[in-house]
Amino acid sequence: MKKLLMILAIALAVLVSFSAVSADDEWSFNWSSSSSSNTDGGQLNVVNxxxxxxxxxxxxxxxxxxxxxxxxxxxEAGENFPDCKKSTVIFDNGNDSIIIKVVYGADFNSDTYTPSNSSxxxxxxxxxGFFKENDEGVTFDYCKDGKLVEINAPNPETLNSVLQSAK
Structure with missing residues (x-):
């Protein structure tokens, strides 16, 4: 009987520990997706x-x-975009990365946005949008719905694949 009570006490302690850890906004048991947002209007959701x-x-x-x-x-989006915020998501495959950034907080449009000189x-x-090749791959910036979207990819084919899926 004492062994059974001891096992139940340990099991209860483990459950309480997991409950406390999973209550933290930064940690979740969901391995296939992540969803985050904050009070500044930032939103990011990844499912697979x-x-x-x-x-x-x-x-x-x-x-x-x-x-x-x-x-x-x-x-904070930085000195190039004062008073703006950004959300960023990165996907890796070995040494290759796909980086998607969205800058918001100003009314971005293609008539007023000034891309980098080499775009x-x-x-x-x-x-x-505006296309640029560099040592790390390619970058494509475009304005839509008052926001600036920047996609970095290791090569033009990967960039095309990401843009082809855009909605």
Whole structure:
């Protein structure tokens, strides 16, 4: 009888410990998806390789894994975008990464947005924006719904795949 009570006490202690840990907003038992938001309006939801970031939806190609520790939601966008916030999600495949950033808080549109000097205006998968190649891969910026979307990919084919899935 004492052994049974001891086992029940240990089981209860373990359950209480897991309950306390899972009450933390940063930790969850759900391994296939993550969903985060904050009071600044930032929103990020990942289910398998389907991403919903600030209302923009993308499907990430197979082989890439969500790097949850790199997620940013409602962070200051930096000196290039004063008074703006950004949300960022990163997927890794070995040394390759797909990075999607959404900057919000200003009324971004293609008429007023100034891309980096080395960007060229281009249409990819029915989306007009600004394309740039660099040592790490390619970047594509575009304005939609008053927000600035930036996608970094290791190569043009991966970028096309991500943009093809955009909703």
């Amino acid at each position: 390789n389907e991403v919903n970031i600030q209302g923009f939806k993308f499907v990430i190609p197979d082989g890439y894994t969500h790097n949850e520790s790199a997620d940013e939601i409602g962070k 060229v205006e281009k249409q990819i998968e029915n989306q007009k």
